[in-house]
Amino acid sequence: MATKIFKHIQTSAVPLPIENIDTDQIIPARFLKATTRDGFGNNLFRDWRFDDNDHPKQDFVLNNPLFSGKVLVAGKNFGCGSSREHAAWAISDYGFDAVVSSFFADIFKGNALNNGLLPVQVSDDFLQKIFDAIYADHETQIEIDLQDQFIKIVATGEQESFEVNPYKKACMINGYDDIDYILSQKDKVEQFEAVR
């Protein structure tokens, strides 16, 4: 089955300069009861985004009309904690195609890659440059190219390359799927079972 394709984007970005954002903040456990993959975007950052009466909190960035775009830029150790893939679904469902941070938790990174949501890990310094650029101009454009593995602040031309597993890169660019790949080697799996 084909997965969501990611090749290249140029977009404005939403800044969230908080460190150690855990997946319980991205999508609290009480919203994990759905049995489909749809609709999690409504509850993305639920408790930071809405008050107890479900009214938007004006001081939260997703409720600030000045900021928008397809890229979420966040502080280091993004996505730590629970393995809930619902976190990647929520970010993607809300409309983000990539998350930029100076450090990602492992399980979140894997979940994101499995859902066509690109985690872009940059240096602390470059992350700060992106935050500064966004705060200086809310509409500043960020360019991310997966094929050539770079992220650029368009206005200044400053850019940095980023790492991505070559297999997952091929999957995202071509929409390949892990299960299809393993099933193509099913004879090896059965052979392994037979001889161990």
Add this chain to the structure above:
Amino acid sequence: MGQTLFDKIWDAHVVSSAEGFPDILYIDTHFIHEVTSPQAFDGLRARGLPVFRPKQTVATADHNVPTWDQHLPIKEELSRYQVDMLTKNCAEFGIELYGLGHPFQGIVHVIGPELGVTRPGCTYVCGDSHTSTHGAFGAIAFGIGTSQVEQVLATQCLLQSRPKRMKIEVNGKLQNGVGAKDIILYIISKISAAGGTGYAVEYAGDTIRSLSMEGRMTICNMSIEMGARCGLIAPDETTINYVKGREFAPKGEEWDKAVAYWQTLYSDEDAEFDSVLRFNAEDIEPMITYGTNPGMGIGVTQHVPETTSFDVKEQGSYKKALDYMGLHDDEQLLGKPIDYVFIGSCTNSRIEDLRQVADFVKGKHKADGVTVWVVPGSKQVQEQAIREGLDKIFDAAGFPLREPGCSACLGMNEDKIPAGKYCVSTSNRNFEGRQGPNSRTFLASPLTAAASAITGKVTDIREFLKEEELV
């Protein structure tokens, strides 16, 4: 060059390894539960695939279940629906389910070990980050996302790149009142909530070796709280004695063969690790967390750090955490009034945890104004506790023994800590809202939690133990 324990197990499970691709790793047992599996089963249906090895898949309902009046239908509609979906999916795909009412039901990371499903040298996955628990047996155990749950259901394999290897050694004698939970909270406070990211962590040293299997599970359980891919401890006599005779443990000749293999599972003397850390057991106090990630922990007598002690870039996040917790710079938690005590979760809900708490609270009573929940990790733990009369000790102390489930660890079922309230919790996460919207969590050991329930405030268990020695 010698091999690490991790590499020995990994290599024995590689189905295929190709340049530029992650390894295809064979998974011996796949644990599933109601929250992270429904979309995976839908995926199988969409692909027209069966579960490849249903006999190697074990299911239970734990996250959504109530821990009181469990024989009644689940009140919350969405929770009930999710549990019903698991029942339906297991029936359709031929998977054994230890659902509500089954004598083997319980928290997935408690039942695997107690049933003898978790064994040395094997690979385990589950759509739950605390799957690292099973590594306590000298096994490789990963938490995975739902796409990977689907992958393992479809193929009994996981695509995975080999992580780096870290060894954490703890040596020396623990102070009285200090246990496995304090060790792991101490380690995480030293290396941070991201300090293990990218690593498989092997715990070693004489202090780790002296721990029971329950204690080792507590340590490995929280490996994910430092970001580690998994945690593991080489099997020894303690491991073998624990597994022996359990429901699904090998028997007879199979057992002898298994034990002979398990005895080869250790890191060779000259094995190389990418990182080695050493800690002294004597330095570890009873630990408590003050912030909103498990790395924000201190010895119970210490003070909350000053904001200015952090890098300028980190100060905003630090202040946000203290504001959430209602704490200020340099505050001492010792003596801070608390509202709730939760003893349970996949970190600390095993029979040994309950015995330790019962032994301590016998003849004591909880403070007025504190609500205490003791939630056994499984039906078997609950029944064992009742057989040993622990329930009566708990009742007399005002610590009602509830029914098994994840309970107040994650604010998904009925057991939630109310907004603004402080809970001393034996669980594994103190994230904002983890135990319920705006709840405030102090993570600690079962003994610290029990002592705090008795006094109604954050308490140094060592003071209690000293007094008891004098009596």
